[in-house]
Structures are given as C-alpha cells and as structure tokens.
Amino acid sequence: MKHHLDISFKIKTFWTGVLIIILFGLLLFSLLTNYKEDYSLDIYHVLVYLTSSVAIFTLLYHSATLENRMEYQKKTFDLSKNKYSYDICAEWHNPLMQESIEKTRNLILSNKTLLDDESKVSDFVESITKGNLKDDRRHLILILNYFEHIAVMLKREHIDEKIIKSTFGTLFKSYYKALRFYIDYRQKEHSRSWQYFEETSKKWLKEEKME
Incomplete structure (x- = not known):
C-alpha cells in the first residue's frame, strides 16, 4: 500500500x-x-x-x-x-538455552557467600576452574557471553533498547549484581571481559535509582 x-x-x-x-x-x-x-x-x-x-x-x-x-x-x-530485537529476545526462551540458564542460576545461588564477598571470589574462581564445578563454568560463560552479545548490539544501535530493556532489564541488573565481583576478578586478567554487559547493567541500575 x-x-x-x-x-x-x-x-x-x-x-x-x-x-x-x-x-x-x-x-x-x-x-x-x-x-x-x-x-x-x-x-x-x-x-x-x-x-x-x-x-x-x-x-x-x-x-x-x-x-x-x-x-x-x-x-x-x-x-x-525491532524484528531483530524480538528475535534476540526469543533466543532466551530457546530450549537449548534452558539447561545453561538453570545451571547458572543454581551455581549463583549455591555460591552466593563466595560471590558476595570480594575477598572470597578467588575461591569461587578456583572451584569452577579446577574443582568439581568445571562443567557449570561452561554454562556460566555461555550466559555471560550471551548478555555481552546483546549489550554490544545495543551499543552499536543494531537493536532497540526499549524492547531489550523491557525483556532483559531485570535479568541484566540481577545477574550483574550477583556476579559483579567475579566480573571484576576476570577483568583484572582480561580488561575487556563482559565490559559492555557491565556498562549496560550499570546504566540501567542508575536509571532505576532515578525513577
């Protein structure tokens, strides 16, 4: 028409x-x-x-x-x-993602004491690198990389922030708050590790305080 x-x-x-x-x-x-x-x-x-x-x-x-x-x-x-934004949102509900989501959530909950204490986060890193949680580390990295990919697309304005924030706003903020010391630890080794995920999460947390 x-x-x-x-x-x-x-x-x-x-x-x-x-x-x-x-x-x-x-x-x-x-x-x-x-x-x-x-x-x-x-x-x-x-x-x-x-x-x-x-x-x-x-x-x-x-x-x-x-x-x-x-x-x-x-x-x-x-x-x-907008279509690309909705397609990315739909990936979170993909059955192939569900195992990684579940494993990562359980990993965070079961290691909350270590993750919430900056002085103990190295113990968490050791447990997922050399200990009995090595398989869970793979799922954790997958989730963080997925969030980083979304944040990069937002930075380049390839996807709509309003749509993404309505779907992932709470997830970004909660995952970042739970893993902030782990991310800081990794960034000491590799400064660019999940930097856009961190940047976006901090931005949305700041906006939340201003609302």
Whole structure:
C-alpha cells in the first residue's frame, strides 16, 4: 500500500510539474510577444526555456521527494531493528538455552557467600576452574557471553533498547549484581571481559535509582 502511494505521488508530482512548465512558458512567451516590440519567438528561446525549466523542476522534485524517501527508509530500518530485537529476545526462551540458564542460576545461588564477598571470589574462581564445578563454568560463560552479545548490539544501535530493556532489564541488573565481583576478578586478567554487559547493567541500575 505504501509503495503504491509513493508511485501515485511521484506520477502526480511529475505531471503537475509538466503542466506548470507549459502554462508558465505560454504566459511568458505571450507577454514577451505582446509587450516587447523587438522580440521574436524562435526555437532557440523555446529550447533554452525548456532546458532550464526541466533542470529547475528536477531539483525541486528531488527536494520534495527526499524527505518522503528518508521517512520511508527510517520506518523500514526501524521495522528491521525491532524484528531483530524480538528475535534476540526469543533466543532466551530457546530450549537449548534452558539447561545453561538453570545451571547458572543454581551455581549463583549455591555460591552466593563466595560471590558476595570480594575477598572470597578467588575461591569461587578456583572451584569452577579446577574443582568439581568445571562443567557449570561452561554454562556460566555461555550466559555471560550471551548478555555481552546483546549489550554490544545495543551499543552499536543494531537493536532497540526499549524492547531489550523491557525483556532483559531485570535479568541484566540481577545477574550483574550477583556476579559483579567475579566480573571484576576476570577483568583484572582480561580488561575487556563482559565490559559492555557491565556498562549496560550499570546504566540501567542508575536509571532505576532515578525513577
């Protein structure tokens, strides 16, 4: 429907411009012929008028339709952006993610004492690196990487923040608060570890306090 309206608008604009050029030309040459004694109409004058008129009309036409095209492109981009945002949100509910979500939640709850104490977080790291929780570490990293991927897309404005925040706002904030000392510990080794997830979580936590 939108495409049909755009074509209809362009056709009407074109023929309106042609009509204006013809009418104005007739009026101009009529005035020159009637009120200027030494003026004689010839093909050269007609061609000059038509050429200049077409050039001016072309510029005006493109100016008039530029805003229309830009608005259409923006709406198309926004639709694609929103669809991509919902697709990313849907991944959280993918059955393949459920095991990692469950394992990570249980890992956080069962190690809350270590995770909430900055001086003990190294014990947590050792237990998931060398101890009996090595398999749980894989699920934890997967979840954090998933959040980091979302945060990177937000940073680059490839997805809509309003949609993402409504779905992941609480999750980002709760996971970050639970794992902030673990993230700090990892960043001492690799400074860029989950930095965008951290940045986004802090931003949303700050906005929460201001509400």
